[in-house]
Amino acid sequence: MRVLDCNKMAxxxxxxxxxxxxxxxxxxxxxxxxxxVLTSLGEAARRFVTDEFQSLGTHLVIVIPGRSETxxxxxxxxxxxxxxxxxxxxxxxxxxxxxxxxxxxxxxxxASVSRGSLEREISVIGTTPEFRKIRExxxxxxxxxxxxTMERGAPLCVIGAKVRTEIFGTDPPLGxxxxxxxxxxxxxxVLAPEGTSVMIDVNEVVIIPxxxxxxxxxxxxxxxxxxxxxxxxxxxxxxxxxxRIIAERHYGxxxxxxxxxxxxxxxxxxxxxxxxxxxxxxxxxxxxxAGVLIMNVMLVAVSQRTAEVGLLKAxxxxxxxxxxxxxxxxxFLAALGALVGLLxxxxxxxxxxxFYDTLDFVPPLWAAAGALLVAMAxxxxxxxxxxxxxxxLDPIQALMGR
Amino acid sequence: MIQLQExxxxxxxxxxxxxxxxxxxxxxxxxxxxxxxxxxxxxKSTLLNILGLLDTPTSGSYTLDGVNxxxxxxxxxxxxxxxxxxxxxxxxxxxxxxxxLENVELPMMLSGNDPKLRRERGHAALERVGLxxxxxxxxxxxxxxxxxxxxxxxxxxxxxxxxxxxxxxxNLDSASGREVVKxxxxxxxxxxxxxxxxxxxxxxERARRQLKFKDGRLEHDSGVPA
Numbered sequence: 001m002r003v004l005d006c007n008k009m010a011x012x013x014x015x016x017x018x019x020x021x022x023x024x025x026x027x028x029x030x031x032x033x034x035x036x037v038l039t040s041l042g043e044a045a046r047r048f049v050t051d052e053f054q055s056l057g058t059h060l061v062i063v064i065p066g067r068s069e070t071x072x073x074x075x076x077x078x079x080x081x082x083x084x085x086x087x088x089x090x091x092x093x094x095x096x097x098x099x100x101x102x103x104x105x106x107x108x109x110x111a112s113v114s115r116g117s118l119e120r121e122i123s124v125i126g127t128t129p130e131f132r133k134i135r136e137x138x139x140x141x142x143x144x145x146x147x148x149t150m151e152r153g154a155p156l157c158v159i160g161a162k163v164r165t166e167i168f169g170t171d172p173p174l175g176x177x178x179x180x181x182x183x184x185x186x187x188x189x190v191l192a193p194e195g196t197s198v199m200i201d202v203n204e205v206v207i208i209p210x211x212x213x214x215x216x217x218x219x220x221x222x223x224x225x226x227x228x229x230x231x232x233x234x235x236x237x238x239x240x241x242x243x244r245i246i247a248e249r250h251y252g253x254x255x256x257x258x259x260x261x262x263x264x265x266x267x268x269x270x271x272x273x274x275x276x277x278x279x280x281x282x283x284x285x286x287x288x289x290a291g292v293l294i295m296n297v298m299l300v301a302v303s304q305r306t307a308e309v310g311l312l313k314a315x316x317x318x319x320x321x322x323x324x325x326x327x328x329x330x331x332f333l334a335a336l337g338a339l340v341g342l343l344x345x346x347x348x349x350x351x352x353x354x355f356y357d358t359l360d361f362v363p364p365l366w367a368a369a370g371a372l373l374v375a376m377a378x379x380x381x382x383x384x385x386x387x388x389x390x391x392x393l394d395p396i397q398a399l400m401g402r
Numbered sequence: 403m404i405q406l407q408e409x410x411x412x413x414x415x416x417x418x419x420x421x422x423x424x425x426x427x428x429x430x431x432x433x434x435x436x437x438x439x440x441x442x443x444x445x446k447s448t449l450l451n452i453l454g455l456l457d458t459p460t461s462g463s464y465t466l467d468g469v470n471x472x473x474x475x476x477x478x479x480x481x482x483x484x485x486x487x488x489x490x491x492x493x494x495x496x497x498x499x500x501x502x503l504e505n506v507e508l509p510m511m512l513s514g515n516d517p518k519l520r521r522e523r524g525h526a527a528l529e530r531v532g533l534x535x536x537x538x539x540x541x542x543x544x545x546x547x548x549x550x551x552x553x554x555x556x557x558x559x560x561x562x563x564x565x566x567x568x569x570x571x572x573n574l575d576s577a578s579g580r581e582v583v584k585x586x587x588x589x590x591x592x593x594x595x596x597x598x599x600x601x602x603x604x605x606x607e608r609a610r611r612q613l614k615f616k617d618g619r620l621e622h623d624s625g626v627p628a
Binding site for chain 1: 451454456457476477480481482483484485489491495497498499500508509511512513514517556560
């Protein structure tokens, strides 16, 4: 028997029983679509989180006051307790490491920001111009705290895009006075609008020199020291240096946590990657269910066509040929169902993108290929039993329709 | 062409053993026209199934064309069914979703013949049974007699040596039944060995040689005609 003829016979049988064929296609299609949708959900979440961390800058090493026993990324440690303040002196000391290219101290708090009768409670960040370079923020207008250093403050501030429209409306903001807490400062620049970055909405922030922020919040402690290593390879060295230098300054006590962007990234990447795999695996169960369905339907098909099997045997069909016919039929069901499922899955994901555009839903290629393969393998695997049953039919009994 | 020696076929029915064929010995030369008659359960269908290699005897030997069939495996049996034997059934057994021509082509398809050759020979076979104009009709669009003629065309498309017909007229009215028998007789006249199992004495008596079975035994053999 030729392959083409085998395909034609099997295809003909599928066309002959459209209801049955449709149900099978649907079962497989739902399985494949489920795999695509769930994995694209997981994948979107993974990408969202890693993109967030990547947007922090490159070769980042972050020093956090307080000692956390668990290394890696635990969001809780971002507000960990502080046994000893992290100070500007610490920051200056760390800057002496040859592996540190840039360094910015960060103080964070909230203060009321007002101009005339307009007043708002806004996040205030105290830092140095290095911070903008590390975070790779772009300026819409003006400069980012010119001439400000760790030692030198200035009555200046930089505002986010939303703060500008809310407080200044259409007025030109540069050089205008703004009251931040109990201090007055001139607007030296406006940040270009950005998406929400980890922890901070860049559009809704006022940035002042670090010294002024310490005075404003009346605290010498730093929220973070953010530093940029000279290269990717230097990140662990910079991390070790920061840890050692600060420990020396804190009387040998390691009371800070130093994390690298890479470690955080790979942790999140790992967590979400595993999550995606798990989702895909759960969805793949529905493919196996579809496979069992295919098996049942093929068994019914065999008993429906018992007489035909008997005839084929009488006409000289071998066992192999009969098995090939029914396996081909099962395979067609699974393959067609998988293709329909791919279309369905990509359709649903496209719809999800429209209705929820924060996450970038794209079914991962491996999931699409995997679902396709698993579906087809299921079709063949679960087609074996019915096909063998057909091949084992006694031709005499079969011809009598029994 | 066919030689049966002490052929037995037993069936276990519950506790009992039924001797569907009981020590049947028989010689059928090539080109014969034989009818097999007998009441229900006399073993005539069992004999036909064994002759058609759909069933295997419990004991005894069946030699077809000088080859003992008892040692053959499934694939060899399938190949002999394919090339040497044509079947005609009481209920036609056409595949409903295939056209007349496709039904006739079926054995050639199974043997892997070229589609073009298949179509030519399938059409020629339909012509031989007088249905050359019905190529594309589905079985449901054909009368009972026409269906049986399609089935005959299918049985002869591989140019077999032996045509086995199991109650070929059982589902037909007498007019179309006669026509079907005439077609088979014409094929026999061209050299095809023809075996017809039938209840109908009118049809059975047309054969040159008549076998009558009862309780699995060959009761009467009109013998090889002179």
